[in-house]
Amino acid sequence: MRITFELNGKRVECEARPNKTLLDLLRADLGLTSVKKGCEQGECGACTVLLDGAPVNSCLVLAPQVEGRAVTTLDGLVDDPLMAALRKAFMEDGAIQCGFCIPGMLLSAYALLRENPRPTEEEVKTAIEGNICRCTGYIKIIEAIMDAAERIQNERP
Numbered sequence: 001m002r003i004t005f006e007l008n009g010k011r012v013e014c015e016a017r018p019n020k021t022l023l024d025l026l027r028a029d030l031g032l033t034s035v036k037k038g039c040e041q042g043e044c045g046a047c048t049v050l051l052d053g054a055p056v057n058s059c060l061v062l063a064p065q066v067e068g069r070a071v072t073t074l075d076g077l078v079d080d081p082l083m084a085a086l087r088k089a090f091m092e093d094g095a096i097q098c099g100f101c102i103p104g105m106l107l108s109a110y111a112l113l114r115e116n117p118r119p120t121e122e123e124v125k126t127a128i129e130g131n132i133c134r135c136t137g138y139i140k141i142i143e144a145i146m147d148a149a150e151r152i153q154n155e156r157p
């Protein structure tokens with residue numbers, strides 16, 4: 001079936017089987033390999049994307065469900081100042097090891113800081129509770145998100 005939606009700010013029209021997941025559409029058909037394929041069961045968060053601004057597991061969304069809606073992946077936020085602050089904090093705070101969880105982690109953190117620019121540590125933990133990291137132990141990821149929030153606040157006039 002034909003699907004039309006907005007992907008990273010651009011209108012996209014594509015063909016997809018009705019049972020194709022958004023994950024497979026983005027990663028396999030549209031080549032967005034920043035969207036990671038992990039458990040495919042809604043458990044790991046590696047496939048997180050933003051759907052109309054809210055984080056979702058793209059392995060649990062069927063491609064036809066995005067008809068007329070806006071999908072954002074990490075690729076669409078390359079020039080975004082908030083995402084830039086998050087990337088910098090993740091790198092400087094040593095929050096990245098193998099990197100597999102990081103796109104999903106960054107998008108969950110981004111959605112949190114857009115809604116809540118000064119989160120508590122508990123709120124950060126809640127925001128990333130659906131994103132599993134097998135490498136870092138989470139401490140540095142949480143610190144990086146708190147640091148990014150602080151940097152963004154300090155840069156504001």
Ligand code: FES
Nearest residue numbers: 038039040045059
């Ligand atoms: S691949 Fe979607 S939640 Fe794990």
Ligand code: FES
Nearest residue numbers: 098101133134135
């Ligand atoms: S950095 Fe390896 S899974 Fe998170």
